[in-house]
Amino acid sequence: MSNTLPLRAWPAIAAICILTGCGPKQIASPVRPGQDVIVLLPDADKTVGAAGVSNSQGAVDLDAERETALVMVNRAPVLTKFSEADVKRLFGEALSALPPAPRRFTLFFKFESDELTDQSQALLKDVLAAAKQHAVQDVVVIGHTDTMGTQQANYGLGLKRALMVRNLLVAAGLDGAAIEATSVGELDLLITTADETPEPRNRRVEVAVR
Secondary structure: OEEEOOOOOEEOOOOOOEEOOOOOOEEOOOOOOOOEEEEOOOOOOOOOOOEEEEEOOEEEEEOOOOEEEEEOOOOOOEEEEOOHHHHHHHHHHHHHOOOOOOEEEEEEEOOOOOOEOHHHHHHHHHHHHHHHOOOOOOEEEEEEOOOOOOHHHHHHHHHHHHHHHHHHHHHOOOOHHHEEEEEEEOOOOOOOOOOOOOOHHHOEEEEEEO
């Protein structure tokens, strides 16, 4: 048997059977070994991806939340859909044990400065809270600039911004060893502009909490 799943699909394996009749399908208690269940669940941001599930007898595609493939020996996969209660009952313990999903934040800066805008300054508490949800903290801070000035100068400004955010997080209680700070200067624009163009949305630090 071969199951092919993308990163957005979370596979859950359990022994189950389907009871069919005139009414809707019901999920029974696990009774038969050798049956695999692949359930497509959304990401933390509610995005639902897709998955292909196949064996030597056939294949099905999953592309909606809680769509489920039942895979049995010598039978083609069967496509069905779990309710939220089904997912919680069968896989709730495993799902609750998963680590928090990665979070991304974008912090913006004042013109030609390493000073955060007031709104981004207020966002630091959310970055801190997200990092503290992880037993092992892993934070990447990347500094960016607009296209004003030279590439060399903008690399330095981007790094200055990244280090400033890192220092703020350390001062707030995060372990500095868990925070990587780097810069790409003007080489990864959020808003594409010509050279020597001021653009507030490009003056930023992107923070990934993993």
